[in-house]
Amino acid sequence: MRKITLCFLAFILIALPGFADEGMWIPMLLKKYNIEDMQKAGFKLTAEDIYDINQASLKDAVVGLGREGSPFQHFCTGEIVSDEGLMITNHHCAFGMIQAHSSLEHNYLRDGFWANSKKEELTNPGTTASILVRMEDVTEKINAALNSNMSEEERAKKIKEVSRKLEAEAVKGTNLQANIKPYFNGNQYFMSVFKIYRDVRLVGAPNSAIGKFGGDTDNWTWPRHTGDFSVLRIYAGPDNEPAAVSPNNVPYKPAKFFKVSARGVKEGDFTMVFGYPGTTNEYLTSYAIDQIASVEDPHKIKIRTAKLDVINAAMESDELLRIKYAAKAANVANAWKKWQGEIKGLERFSTADNKRILERNFNQWAQANGKTEYIGLVDRYKNLYDARQEYILAAAYATEAGLRGAEVIELARNIKQILEVYDQANDKEIFKQRVKEYIQSFYKDYDVATDERILVEMLKLYNNEDLDNQWIPEVVRLSPKYAKGNAYERYAADLFKKSIFAHEDRLLAFVNNLNDKTIKKIEKDPIYMMMEGIQNLFMEKIRPELGRIEREINSLNRLWMAGLMEMQPDKIFYPDANSTLRIAYGKVAGYKALDAVYYTPYTTLKGIMEKDNPNIYDYDVPQKLRELYKNRDFGPYTQDGEVPVCFIATNHTTGGNSGSPVLDAEGNLIGLNFDRAWEGVMSDMQYSPEICRNIAVDIRYVLFIIDKYAGAKHLIEEMEIIH
Ligand code: ARG
Ligand code: GLU
Secondary structure: OHHHHHHHHHHHHHOOOOOOOOEEEEEHHHHHHHHHHHOOOOOOOOOOHHOOOOOOHHHHHHEEEEEEEEEOOOEEEEEOOOOOOOOOOOOOOHHHHHHHHHOOOOOOOOOOOOOOEEEEOEEEOOOEEEEEEEEEEEEHHHOOOOOOOOOOHHHHHHHHHHHHHHHHHOOOOOOOOEEEEEHHOOOOEEEEEEEEOOOOEEEEEOHHHHHHHOOHHOOOOOOOOOOOOOOEEEEEEOOOOOOOOOOOOOOOOOOOOOOOOOOOOOOEEEEEEEEOOOOOOOOOHHHHHHHHHHHHHHHHHHHHHHHHHHHHHHHHOHHHHHHHHHHHHHHHHHHHHHHHHHHHHHHHHHHHHHHHHHHHHHHHHHHHHOOOOOOOHHHHHHHHHHHHHHHHHHHHHHHHHHHOOOHHHHHHHHHHHHHHHOOOOOOOHHHHHHHHHHHHHHHHHHHHHHHHHHHHHHHHHHHHOOOHHHOHHHHHHHOHHHHHOOHHHHHHHHHHHHHHHHHHHHHHHHHHHOHHHHHHHHHHHHHHHHHHHHHHHHHHHHHHHHHHHHHHHHHHHHHHHHHHHHHHOOOOOOOOOOOOOEEEEEEEEOOEOOEEEEOOOEEEHHHHHHHHOOOHHHHHHHHHHHHHOOOOOOOOEOOOOEEEEEEOOOOOOOOOOOEEEOOOOOOOEEEEEEEEEEHHHHOOOOOOOOOOEEEEEEEHHHHHHHHHHHHOHHHHHHEEEEE
C-alpha cells in the first residue's frame, strides 16, 4: 500500500510541468513555451528582444566558438560587448590560444597579456566565431523522407542525405552556413543558419593566478574565486563579412552588442544564460545511469588519475614543463573531476531509482492505454545494456589508456594518417615541410620522459583483471622477456629507446628522407606497432559491435522520448543540449550543500585574500592584487564595500556554456558563466533545483581586473557600462 502511494506521488511529481529553473530552451520557441513563465520570474523584455530574425536582437551578440573543420561543435560561448567586435569569454576557453602564444620569454600564461592597441592583438588561425542568423523547424521535411520500414542504418543515411540537401538549399548564393541537428532523440529536427567569422584575435587575458585562481583544486566547486575571463575581438573583411585571417581585416561591426551592468544582482534576482550547451542526457533510462555510474566512469577516472599523477609531478618540478602541460593537464583533469562529482550526485539523488519509478509508471500507462508500440519497451533496454557493458569497458581502455594514453601513441596515429595521403601530394617537398611543422608543433609541448612514465602507468592499467584478455591487444601485454621486476618500466624504456616517435631528430630525419621505399619502414617501429595493435582491435572488434548496440539503443531512445511526451501531454519538455543556441533562466540563489552547510550566492575579493597562500600554486595571489586590496583601491566596482568576484544561480547549464553571457532581467551583461557547483554536477542527467547551481564570474570583477589590475582603460571605455 505504501509502495503504491509512493509510486503514485512520484508519478504526480514527475508529470508536473517542468520546474522554472530546469531546462535549456530553444530561442525561437520562447514565445510559444517560456516567455510568460520568464516574465513571471522577473524578466522585463519580450521574446522578440531575445530572438528576432527581422531586426537586431540579443542573439546577434552571442557567439559560438568553434574550430575550422568543426565549426558547429562549439567548445565555448562568447559575447560581443562593443560595436567593434570586442568579445569576452572565459580564460579557460582561450587557454589554448594563450598557451600557444606563450614561451619562457613571453609567458602569457604566467604573466597575462594585454594588447595596448589593436595592432598588438594576436591572431589565432583555426578559431571560428559563429553568429546565429536564424533557425527553422525542419522536422516535417525530414520525416517526409522516412518510413517505418527503414532499418536504423537506412534511416540515418536518409536523414543525412536530406539534411545536406536542405542545408545547401538554405544558404545557396550566400556566405552563410547551415547545420541540421536532431532534437528530442531524433523526434524533431531544427536547422541553424550561421554566419561564421574566421579571424578571432586575443586582446587580453589576466595571468593564470587570476584567470585560473584555485586551479584544478577549486574546479567544479563553490565557493569560488576564479577570474575566469579573457578578451577577444572578431575581425571581418573590409565589407564586414567573414574573411580568413588577414592584416587587411577590420574589427567586426555587430548588429547588436551587450550593455554591461555594473549594478549587480542580489539573491532572488532573475538571471538567464544564453549560449551553446554541448551535451546532456536528461532522458536516459535507469540501465544507462547504472552503467555510467558503476562501470564506465569509475574506470575512466582510474585511468586519468594515473595519467594526472605523472603530469602533475612533472609540472611541479619545472617551469617549462608547467607551460608545456598546462592546457593538457587542465583538459584531462576537467572531465576526470566532473565524473567523480557526477557519480556522487547520481547516488545521492537516487537518480537510477527515480528512473525506475518512471519506467514502471510508463509500463503501466502503456498497458492501461493499449499502447502496443511502448509495451515492453523498457525491458528491451536491459538486454542491450547487458551486451554493451563489456564493449564499453573495452572501449574505455582502448581510448583512455591506449589511443589517448601516452601521447606518443597519438603522435604515431596522426603521422600514420598524414602519410596516408603522401601518394596524392603533388609537391613532395611542400608535403614534407608540412609534416615537419606538425612534428615541431607537437614537440613544442611535449616531454619524452614524462610521456614514458605515462606509458608505464597505462600499460599497467590496461593489463587488469576486469578486462577480458581478448580486449587487451597483444602489443600491450608483457612479453615473457620482461618477466622480472619493474617489467613495465623496462618494456616502456625499450619502446622509447627504439621508436623514432620518441626522438624528434630521428622523426624529422625520417620525414626528410621520405620516399616510396622509406615510408614502409615506419611499420616496423615499435610504437607504431603498438598504436596499430590497439587501433586494429578497437576498429575491428570493439567499435562495430558497440556501434551496432548503440544504434539499437538510440532507436529505443527515440521511441522512449516520444512515449514520455505522449504520456505527459501537458508537460513542456526541453530537448537535450546538442551544441545549439539555448536559453536557461532562473535566479541568483545560494544552496544547502550538505548537512549543516549552507552556501550564500556571492564571493568577494576578501575571500581571495583568505585563500592566499604563496606556497600553494593554485592559491598564490599576485602581489599587485594584494596591494589593491590593502589600499582598498576598488574603483566603482563594489557591492557593500567589497569587490564581488563570483556568484551562483539556478540556471541549467553544461559544458559549452562556458563563457556564456549571464544576463539580468533587462538583458544586460552581469557575468560570464564558467562552471557548476560540485554537489549538482549530475545535472547533465538529472537536474535538481535545490542543489544544481551554475557559477559565473561577476562582470564587476572582470571590469575591476581590466581597469585597476591590468590598467587597460581603453577596453573599459570601449564598452557601454551602466552604473
Ligand atoms: N569546470 C569548468 C568547465 O567545465 C572549467 C574548466 C577549466 N578549468 C580547470 N581548472 N581545468 O569547463
Ligand atoms: N566549464 C564548462 C565549460 O567549459 C562549463 C561548466 C559546465 O559544464 O557546466 O563549458
